[in-house]
Amino acid sequence: MSNMEYEPNYHRKLIEHLQWISDIGSDYVIVTIPFLIQIIKEQFPNLKIRVSTIAHVNSVNRAKFYESLGADEITPSIMINRDFKTLKNMQKAVKCKIVPLLTDGCLYQCPFRYYHYNLLGHSSQGDHQLGGNYIDSCILNCSAIKFSNKTEVIKARWIRPEDLSHYEEIGIDTFKIAGRRMSSEWITRAVKAFSSRKYEGNLVDIIQGFTMSIGIENDPHGKFQQAVDKESKSKLIIDNTKLDGFIEFFKTQDCISMCDECNYCEKWAEKAVFLDKEQAPKYVESIQDYLDDLVTSREFGVDTAKPKEKKEDEFKWDSETAQIFDKLIKLSPPQFQSIAKVVIASLAEEKAKKRESSMIENEDIIEAFIEGTPEPFQLDMREGLQKYGLIKEELNN
Ligand code: SF4
Ligand code: SF4
Numbered sequence: 049m050s051n052m053e054y055e056p057n058y059h060r061k062l063i064e065h066l067q068w069i070s071d072i073g074s075d076y077v078i079v080t081i082p083f084l085i086q087i088i089k090e091q092f093p094n095l096k097i098r099v100s101t102i103a104h105v106n107s108v109n110r111a112k113f114y115e116s117l118g119a120d121e122i123t124p125s126i127m128i129n130r131d132f133k134t135l136k137n138m139q140k141a142v143k144c145k146i147v148p149l150l151t152d153g154c155l156y157q158c159p160f161r162y163y164h165y166n167l168l169g170h171s172s173q174g175d176h177q178l179g180g181n182y183i184d185s186c187i188l189n190c191s192a193i194k195f196s197n198k199t200e201v202i203k204a205r206w207i208r209p210e211d212l213s214h215y216e217e218i219g220i221d222t223f224k225i226a227g228r229r230m231s232s233e234w235i236t237r238a239v240k241a242f243s244s245r246k247y248e249g250n251l252v253d254i255i256q257g258f259t260m261s262i263g264i265e266n267d268p269h270g271k272f273q274q275a276v277d278k279e280s281k282s283k284l285i286i287d288n289t290k291l292d293g294f295i296e297f298f299k300t301q302d303c304i305s306m307c308d309e310c311n312y313c314e315k316w317a318e319k320a321v322f323l324d325k326e327q328a329p330k331y332v333e334s335i336q337d338y339l340d341d342l343v344t345s346r347e348f349g350v351d352t353a354k355p356k357e358k359k360e361d362e363f364k365w366d367s368e369t370a371q372i373f374d375k376l377i378k379l380s381p382p383q384f385q386s387i388a389k390v391v392i393a394s395l396a397e398e399k400a401k402k403r404e405s406s407m408i409e410n411e412d413i414i415e416a417f418i419e420g421t422p423e424p425f426q427l428d429m430r431e432g433l434q435k436y437g438l439i440k441e442e443l444n445n
Contacts, residue, residue, distance in 0.1 A: 089118030096120040129205035130298040136218035153257025156203040160186035181382040198317035211295045251286035290320040
């Protein structure tokens with residue numbers, strides 16, 4: 049919150065907002081910041097509090113602390129989702145319910161996690177000095193790992209619908225299905241799968257984090273997410289029918305200390321995870337290419353930045369086309385820009401290749417933007433194309 053919770057005017061607005069949440073009859077609020085939990089407990093005792101997974105409750109002692117602050121339920125850190133000993137003792141130690149999050153596909157022990165939530169937190173602040181602009185380098189990094197390393201896909205701490213009974217055996221009977229920014233179709237599918245405790249398909253259909261998805265606020269009806277999901281599913285499959293019995297090993301394994309000497313996840317990955325041999329490496333390469341622009345500071349226009357290495361089969365960009373491309377990308381909402389840049393540039397390369405040319409020109413980016421821009425943003429993008437004289441008005445109809 050950028051410490052704004054301690055600024056009197058902002059603090060007043062915060063209390064008014066909580067009052068509104070309470071007045072409309074909400075049952076629960078999900079909260080991460082301990083100070084906010086204390087405020088809610090003191091001033092809005094009718095609101096029940098669930099501690100968010102972002103508070104990283106990963107030990108018995110931390111769960112007890114949050115309970116003493118006023119928590120009614122706790123969604124623990126997803127990183128302990130397969131740590132049965134800690135979950136069991138945590139549930140035994142507190143009266144509040146421990147509610148594991150089932151549908152999170154983040155990397156096990158992801159190094160970007162705390163930084164990523166900070167990035168998202170600041171980018172969502174209405175009055176932030178950058179107006180929500182940022183580059184999501186975290187999602188680019190983790191996507192490159194997931195689409196190139198099958199074992200990390202298995203190590204991620206998602207929970208299969210078939211495995212809920214193993215959690216009930218240790219006293220946990222309530223679960224969280226995250227996905228509020230996903231499409232209604234996605235949410236219904238996930239809820240059905242977990243309530244029927246069965247899903248005979250690709251887990252990417254019901255687990256988040258295997259698409260280049262982010263906290264998309266301006267995504268009416270989840271349309272952007274649907275487009276991104278479709279794109280990712282063609283590249284990565286986690287065949288849930290091949291994972292029976294997978295969870296048993298975790299009941300005794302100590303993942304936090306043993307990962308270097310254990311090949312359990314690797315063996316299951318060989319059986320159940322499939323990466324498209326052609327598409328996945330191409331996807332990873334375009335992500336890494338952009339990450340290279342970021343870490344060399346080329347993206348930020350630093351004069352001393354290492355120049356881009358020329359690859360043999362690399363596409364060249366017409367200089368005017370490259371400039372227009374950058375300007376058009378900046379028309380997308382800030383949180384989409386890093387993803388849009390990778391996806392549209394890769395589509396433009398395909399178009400140039402089809403023309404049997406190694407030079408990307410205006411006609412390639414026109415087709416790429418029209419094909420790769422999700423429906424809710426088509427109008428803005430077409431206006432942008434018009435502005436730069438790339439399409440005529442009648443194309444709008
Ligand atoms: S979205 Fe990616 S970078 Fe962010 S916490 Fe999850 S795995 Fe890590
Ligand atoms: S310790 Fe073994 S089971 Fe646990 S995450 Fe590592 S490879 Fe998988």
